Structure formats: structure tokens, C-alpha cells
Amino acid sequence: MKIGIVGLPNVGKSTMFNSITNAGAECANYPFCTIEPNVGVVAVPDERLDKLTEMYHPQKTTPAVIEFVDIAGLVKGASKGEGLGNKFLSHIREVDSIVEVVRCFEDPNIVHVDGSIDPIRDIETINLELVFADMETVDKRLDRAKKNLKGDKKYQAEIDVLEKVKKVLEEGKPARVLDLTEDEKELIKEAFLLTMKPILYIANVSENDLENPDENEYVKKVRDYAKIENAEVIPLCVKLEEELSVLDKEDKKEMLKELGLSESGLDKVIKASYKLLGLMSFLTAGEPEVRAWTIKIGTKAPQAAGKIHSDIERGFIRAEVVSFDDLIKCGSMVQAREKGLVRSEGKDYIMQDGDIVLFRFNV
Ligand SMILES: Nc1nc2c(ncn2[C@@H]2O[C@H](COP(=O)(O)OP(=O)(O)OP(=O)(O)O)[C@@H](O)[C@H]2O)c(=O)[nH]1
Numbered sequence: 406m407k408i409g410i411v412g413l414p415n416v417g418k419s420t421m422f423n424s425i426t427n428a429g430a431e432c433a434n435y436p437f438c439t440i441e442p443n444v445g446v447v448a449v450p451d452e453r454l455d456k457l458t459e460m461y462h463p464q465k466t467t468p469a470v471i472e473f474v475d476i477a478g479l480v481k482g483a484s485k486g487e488g489l490g491n492k493f494l495s496h497i498r499e500v501d502s503i504v505e506v507v508r509c510f511e512d513p514n515i516v517h518v519d520g521s522i523d524p525i526r527d528i529e530t531i532n533l534e535l536v537f538a539d540m541e542t543v544d545k546r547l548d549r550a551k552k553n554l555k556g557d558k559k560y561q562a563e564i565d566v567l568e569k570v571k572k573v574l575e576e577g578k579p580a581r582v583l584d585l586t587e588d589e590k591e592l593i594k595e596a597f598l599l600t601m602k603p604i605l606y607i608a609n610v611s612e613n614d615l616e617n618p619d620e621n622e623y624v625k626k627v628r629d630y631a632k633i634e635n636a637e638v639i640p641l642c643v644k645l646e647e648e649l650s651v652l653d654k655e656d657k658k659e660m661l662k663e664l665g666l667s668e669s670g671l672d673k674v675i676k677a678s679y680k681l682l683g684l685m686s687f688l689t690a691g692e693p694e695v696r697a698w699t700i701k702i703g704t705k706a707p708q709a710a711g712k713i714h715s716d717i718e719r720g721f722i723r724a725e726v727v728s729f730d731d732l733i734k735c736g737s738m739v740q741a742r743e744k745g746l747v748r749s750e751g752k753d754y755i756m757q758d759g760d761i762v763l764f765r766f767n768v
């Protein structure tokens with residue numbers, strides 16, 4: 406699962422990407438790697454893992470990870486081949502969700518491609534390019550589905566959804582504003598529409614605005630805009646994050662305290678990105694390893710077990726589950742068991758974020 410960082414040129418994408426990957430590199434025991442210069446694997450910050458590590462003193466701690474892709478800046482006309490054009494769009498096609506960096510900071514030394522600071526114009530510039538690209542895709546698909554319809558009525562359902570999408574795109578809006586059912590989504594999944602991908606906006610503000618980012622006029626505008634897409638907005642000072650990212654854990658804490666912040670903005674971004682991908686973690690804890698495992702929200706116990714090993718899924722008997730909060734309240738697994746807080750769950754149990762699990766299986 407990959408997150409693509411997009412935005413106009415010079416808005417701070419690479420600075421954010423580098424800070425995220427630096428911060429990831431600091432995470433103990435995780436073999437950090439940059440797959441390609443613009444692809445980085447990042448540990449998902451999780452305080453629960455830290456707490457479990459204190460409790461179990463394991464030989465190793467393994468966090469969940471996600472991949473970020475730093476995509477080159479998009480310019481007006483990309484859908485017609487301007488700038489990196491199609492290459493840029495194909496990079497976006499390959500990611501599962503989008504983090505869009507929007508410039509909300511003033512700095513006469515950093516050139517804005519369109520000459521002034523105007524986050525809504527910038528967002529619309531990008532959206533429009535993606536909308537144009539999607540329109541082309543939708544038209545091609547419609548043509549094909551209509552041809553197929555002559556031989557098979559089942560294509561009508563696909564045509565109906567495509568028409569719905571087309572209408573929204575023609576209004577210049579991203580397809581994600583549509584409230585499609587799961588069945589409808591399935592019908593057009595293979596179109597890999599760019600404006601269908603979940604999105605999160607990063608309002609890149611200056612350091613002065615960090616204390617009360619929501620008083621910044623630009624941030625307010627971005628929030629208003631994001632509402633129609635039901636998208637989250639995270640204000641961030643990319644430049645400050647870059648400085649924070651090279652500090653070690655203690656210095657970072659100290660500096661955050663001085664700035665009156667409870668956590669680094671990047672940690673927020675990584676966590677929100679994980680959620681944006683529809684992912685969550687369950688945890689396993691023991692002497693050898695404390696570990697976060699990534700599953701899709703809504704996954705049932707046996708399939709979750711399959712993430713650890715296919716044998717555990719095949720021979721699944723039950724899952725012994727305690728919530729993180731209950732375990733911490735009790736202070737140990739033994740105590741939690743005595744208090745009856747370790748539940749025995751069967752094959753229909755839907756995993757919850759932060760469940761600490763021991764799977765019983767037989768093969
Ligand atoms: N003042 C200020 N400058 C910033 C901030 N974020 C990035 N910059 C500067 O803006 C310039 C461009 O930043 P990049 O991160 O390279 O921008 P980019 O979005 O990757 O640009 P392209 O790759 O060309 O599309 C650099 O000189 C950064 O130092 C910020 O929060 N405040």
C-alpha cells in the first residue's frame with residue numbers, strides 16, 4: 406500500500422518526504438530503506454508499541470510500515486502532457502491514496518509557480534488536471550461498455566456508474582465526492598480513477614502560524630474546501646519538521662515541548678495516512694517480539710491470523726484478545742486473565758484497532 410505525495414512545484418513535497426524518511430530511519434530496530442530515491446518505507450508511530458516494549462522487554466519491536474512516494478510537482482496542462490505530464494499521472498495511478506501538500510506559507514525567497522499564495526487556486530489546478538485525466542479514462546470505458554452491452558446486458562450496471570462519475574467530473578469535481586455503494590465501486594475499480602483515491606491535505610504553514618494554525622486565513626480556506634470531499638486537513642510546518650527530523654528522540658521531545666506541541670506534525674501525517682489507506686494494526690506481544698501487524702479495517706480474526714502465518718489461518722481455533730487499554734490497566738497479561746478481560750473470540754470476530762492477540766490453532 407502506497408501513499409503518493411502530490412502538489413504544485415516548490416510547495417514542500419520533497420522536504421516533507423525527506424523529513425518523513427529521516428524520522429523513520431531513527432526508529433530503532435526497523436531496517437529502514439529507501440527503495441528508490443523517491444520511495445520510502447516509513448514506520449507508523451504507535452505509542453502502544455512503546456508501552457508494550459516497556460512491559461515485555463522483547464528482543465525486538467517491529468512497527469507497522471507504509472510506503473510514501475515523492476511525486477514530482479504537477480503543472481497546469483499535465484493531462485495534456487505539460488511538464489512531466491503523463492509520467493506524473495502514471496505515478497499517481499500507482500498509489501493507493503494521495504497526500505496533497507498545499508502552500509500556505511509566505512516567503513518571498515521561494516518562488517510560487519503562479520506568482521502568489523492562493524491555496525484554493527492551487528488545489529483546483531491539481532484537481533482539474535486529475536479530473537481531465539479521469540474524463541478521458543471514463544469516456545474510453547463508456548465506449549467499451551456500450552459496445553459490450555450489445556452482447557451482454559450485464560454491462561448496463563457499469564455504464565450507469567460511469568455516467569454518474571462522468572457527470573461529477575464534468576462539473577470539475579473529483580469522483581470521490583460521490584457517495585457510491587461498495588457494489589458500484591467494485592464495478593469501476595479497474596478504471597483506477599485518480600480522483601477516486603482517498604485524499605488528505607497538508608496545509609504547509611510558516612512556523613509563526615503553527616501555534617494557532619486555524620487562525621491562518623489560508624488554512625481556513627483549505628478546511629472549507631476539504632469539507633466537500635470529506636477530507637482531513639493537517640496544518641504542518643514542513644520546514645520545522647525537517648529540523649525536527651534530524652534530532653534524536655529526546656532532543657525532539659524537548660524541542661516539541663518548547664514549541665508547545667504534543668507530537669510532531671509528521672507523526673500525525675503518517676498516522677492519518679495509514680487510516681486513509683483503510684488500514685489498522687493489531688498487536689502481538691511476547692519476549693521474542695512485540696509487533697504491530699497491518700490489516701484492513703473490518704478484517705476477521707482468521708484472516709488477521711493469516712498475516713502472521715497461513716498455517717494459523719488454516720488451523721484457526723480461536724483468538725485470545727485483550728484490548729490495549731485493559732492490558733495497561735491490569736499491568737500484565739496474567740492480571741488481565743484473572744480479571745476476565747482476555748476474551749475468547751471465534752472465526753467471525755472483527756478485529757479492532759489495538760487488539761492484543763494470541764491465536765490458538767491446530768494444523
Ligand atoms: N519558508 C518555507 N520554505 C519552505 C517550506 N517548505 C519547503 N520550503 C522551501 O521551498 C523549496 C522547495 O521545497 P521542495 O520540498 O523541494 O518542494 P517540492 O514540492 O518538492 O518541489 P518540486 O519537487 O519541484 O515539485 C525549498 O527551498 C524548501 O526549503 C516551509 O514550510 N517554509
Ligand SMILES: [Mg+2]
Pocket residue numbers: 418419420475476477478
Ligand atoms: Mg520535489
